[in-house]
Amino acid sequence: MWVSTKAQYGLRALVEIGLRQPAAVPLKEVAEAQGISQHYLEQIAAQLRRSGFIRSVRGAKGGYRIGRPAHQITALEVVEALEGSLAPVLCLDDPASCWQTGHCSTENLWKRVDEAMRGVLRQTTLQDLIEERRQIEARRLVQLEPTPARFAPQ
Secondary structure (H helix, E strand, C coil): CCHHHHHHHHHHHHHHHHCCCCEEEEEHHHHHHHCCCCCHHHHHHHHHHHHCCCCCCCCCEEEEEEEEHHHCEEEHHHHHHHHCCCCCCCCCHHHCCCCCCCCCCCCCCCCCCCHHHHHHHHHHHHHHHHHHHHHHHHHHHHHCCCCCCCCCCC
């Protein structure tokens, strides 16, 4: 299963909103910061809101906030909410879809692939992704700092 841009953008949007907590973040700002079409992001945000990952805040300083603590939101939950099944082959979700289910030499391979992907996503929280983004930003800032001249001209 290939993860679509919907899931990729959804996770990136959640990280962007999470970075700015406790402030409410307008979707326009998230779209600009992440290079995502605002129209497409609105569709994704509607799904994220229905799933409880974000909540809207009305008013002059309105926007979106994370719907529950970031350490309680797993990447697996988000991806499944936006994508549906992650199974790499249909027969894992619907054994009746394949006449070889239970007798297929590749069935266990696809089960292991499915379990590995779910395991990584289950173990990764939104808080982990937010912290990783902070580290990336900190490294970027360090690289932008001017280096002191070792030998100043006299």
